[in-house]
Amino acid sequence: MNVLNQIRPLVDLIIKAESRANYDAFWGGIQRADFPPKQLTQLTVGDVLDWQESIDRKYRSEAAGAWQILEDTLRGVYRAAGVPLSAKFDEVTQDRLGLELMRRRGLDDFLAGRLSLQRFATSLAKEWASLPVLHPMRGANRQLQRGQSYYAGDGLNKAIVKPQDLEQVLLEIQQAKADPAPEPRDSVTQSKTVQGSAVQMAAACGTAATAVGALDGTAQIIVAVFAGLAFLTALWVLRDRLAKWAEGRR
Secondary structure: OOHHHHOHHHHHHHHHHHHOOOOOOEOOOOOHHHOOOOOHHHOEHHHHHHHHHHHOOOOOOOOEOOOOEOHHHHHHHOOOOOOOOOOEOOHHHHHHHHHHHHHHOOHHHHHOOOOOHHHHHHHHHHHOOOOEOOOOEEOOOOEEOOOOEOOOOOOOOOOOOOHHHHHHHHHHHHHHHHOOOOOOOOOHHHOHHHHHHHHHHHHHHHHHHHHHHHOOHHHHHHHHHHHHHHHHHHHHHHHHHHHHHHOOOO
């Protein structure tokens, strides 16, 4: 499974909090005269870095894109994400960059069960200021309470996501990892229901054949009737399963 699809609830939580999931977004304090020359998704990664560099001394932030990536962060991550400077700073590219940032913050260890939910949440909160810390701790600027941004007190950032919402999303990802979806079936013969029905039908036929050869007339009839009922039941189940398969319910 694609990792971004696997963690889609977390992706959506972050980008909605950071930018309302707007891949052309940039920090709201930038004056119109210093806006990027085009929509960010129409620029290359190199163009975005040049624009960020050009306004860096004038503003407290030059965060760009759905993930609100700062200039220094972008310079330090694009190569690791396998993104060339010539790549468009579009949705696909930005998500690749965001995924690499999450991996730097412990995503793979979290998915593998080597990093606790609490520690991963704290690590994410250090990357994205809109995310909250989940327990009292010392932040970048002061002592924090549960639900505050790691950067609270800087006069710029605050947590937007509720701590229980972040916890719920991380728990969902953990559960999905623990209980992966079944592999898609290529053939109806892979269905456990079909396999079980076939075995039941074969057993019913075997029972009837044994009765004919080993029992007297009355007993033969009784056993054959029950065997026939078992056969018909299995046949009905098999027919129903084949119909569902034909409808695409696999």
